[in-house]
Amino acid sequence: MRLIAENLSARRGEDLLFQGISFALEAGECLILTGRNGSGKSTLLRVIAGLLRQETGKVTWHSAKAESDMRAAEACHYLGHRNAMKAELTVAENLSFWKSLFGDFEGGRGMSVGEAAEAVGLGGIAHLPFGYLSAGQQRRMAFAKLLVSHRPVWILDEPTAALDVTAEEVFTTLIKAHLAEGGIVLAATHQPLGLEDARELKMVGFAGVMEEVW
Amino acid sequence: MTHTFYITTAYAVTAIVTLCLIFWVWLDGRARQKELAELEASGIRRRSAQTKPEPAPGGQA
């Protein structure tokens, strides 16, 4: 099981944000993206998640059972800045919707909705509408979305924004558990997540103006 | 019977619209060329016409 990125470059507008980024992540490995705001962390994560088109390079997913030309995005969970949960629906409704939409990726099973809410430390309030929760609780519930269905790769964009220290610890524990089960984690973050053997990729941003066509 | 009024109006309308179009395209082109000339004068040129500034490293894993 490995996620391979080769020679990635992407642009925003006409500016090349990064170029020539390559890495290979094996099962159980974690890659932390650091750098100041606007350095292209989010862009790189979105490229890997297949949400943005890269200028050059490719992202591929390899495993024993995977077809060779599979989109890497299918093996990924993506937790962006926004929580992707509907304020009008209850937490349980939100989570079970995503659980049935996502389904499970080969080689694992997701938790039930109740277990997932329990795992992020908010077991008792899954029946509340999502909009009633505080920002930190909403973030935790958004994280619970990663637990309800199995995906080997987690792509986390600032997962710990708006969280206090205890919640951060919960997240760190969950990420470690995922890694211990042979998962892969890519995260962009300002704060250290407390992961010891994580690899780090420092993004500097603005790799030059786009090789212009005009 | 002749309909000189309609014919002249039709040709006039066509002429006006076409000429406006031609002038618009032409003036637009002039304005763009002027902007390019200004940029050129202030020392900014196409990258292919100058030595490449070395790109900042994109970051290594």
Added chain:
Amino acid sequence: MSESLAITKFSDLANPTRFLALAARILPWMAAVTAILFAVGLYMSFSTEGDYQQGQTVKIMYIHVPAAWLSMMCYTVMALSAIGTLVWRHPLADVSHKAAAPLGAAFTLIALATGSLWGKPMWGTWWVWDARLTSVFILFLMYLGLIALNRAMDDPSRAARVSAILILVGFVNIPIMKFSVDWWNTLHQPASVIRMGGSTIDAEFLWPLLVMALAFTLLFFTLHVMAMRNEIWRRRVTAQRRMAARLAGRDNVR
């Protein structure tokens, strides 16, 4: 690059710089031929006699029919460019359909205005909901919508892709629209309306019409190439301004 070699080669042949060089070479010729054709066409159209049925108004046909033809051809050109944008992601295709939209709108406007001016002496009213006029009017609205869409978005490449999709959806719709308007027209209009053009045209009228159609077509292509050139220059200016701002910012940091 994910593109295949053939396409890379193709895009190499048609990159903006080469396009500009080519445009500079052929534009004077195109403009000259257009002017000559217009002179000949106008002379021919004014020297022909009037039709016994439609009188002198047949002269309006010499500009109305070519304009109507261009309004449709322009949309076809845009649809082809839209395919170029979506399939090959070719920057020149973006430029092409963006530059063509105002031209198409202008020629459609000419077709509508001359059609109306032809209709007044023929039908006694400025506007009839004739199938042909109505379809051209809908086409006009589509052009205006596309221009508005292009203006509403700041990122040019995204604007190009999104409007390319709309152009294609509209293109697929045109036959349906034509068919439905025809059907609607036969339902509502009594058959007493004099049909334009429907009968065979005498050779006497055919020649000026052909020359004028050719002249208008060449005019369109001349203007299209010029507008594309303008658009390329515009983007070049934007790119260089942005680069200038970037370089200035980096110097300050150091």
Added chain:
Amino acid sequence: MTALLLRDLKLSVRAGGGALIGVLFFITVVAVIPFGVGPDLNLLSRIGPAIVWIGALLSSLLGLDRMFQTDREDGSLDLLLMQEHPLVLTVLVKCLAHWIGNGLPLVIASPLLGLFMNMNEVAIGATMLTLLVGTPALTFIGAVGAAVAVALPRGGLLVSILVLPLAVPVLIFGVGASYAAVEDPAPFMPPFLILVAITMFFAVLGPLGAALALRNAND
């Protein structure tokens, strides 16, 4: 996919009653017509089917730009785009949910408005039937506009302008079939079947175009 359908339906009921506003707009538009053309019952019954159809067309454009916009705002659209289900299918399901939430209430409200317009029973039935068949086409073709609206900061009005010309055939055959049911010489079936055909064609074209636009407009 069923989950997506159910979620969107729940949202359309709970989230501020978007469907209700559409129906209210529909009723209001049709209700102001008599003030414009006068309370002549014969005239009203003659233009009735057309007015009801135009009202439905305008109301179905009303909520269109929110179709993907809400999902984009809270980030759900990203996750939907990442899924393995063909995006066309996802869009189709969203269209269906949108139609059940916004189009179907219009169809159900149309008989009431038919009474306002002094239409007879046959005309009311025909209008309702054509609306039932025709409004999905409006949603499907509108989905393209909605997908384009995702890329636009303030796209609502522009989307209506872009979509309306494309909706002309639906209007023509919808109204045509409604009239054909009332007026004797014209047969009802041909325009009605053409309307069905247009709806089915748009059911393919709309989601295809919308999926393509979503992929390209996303960033």
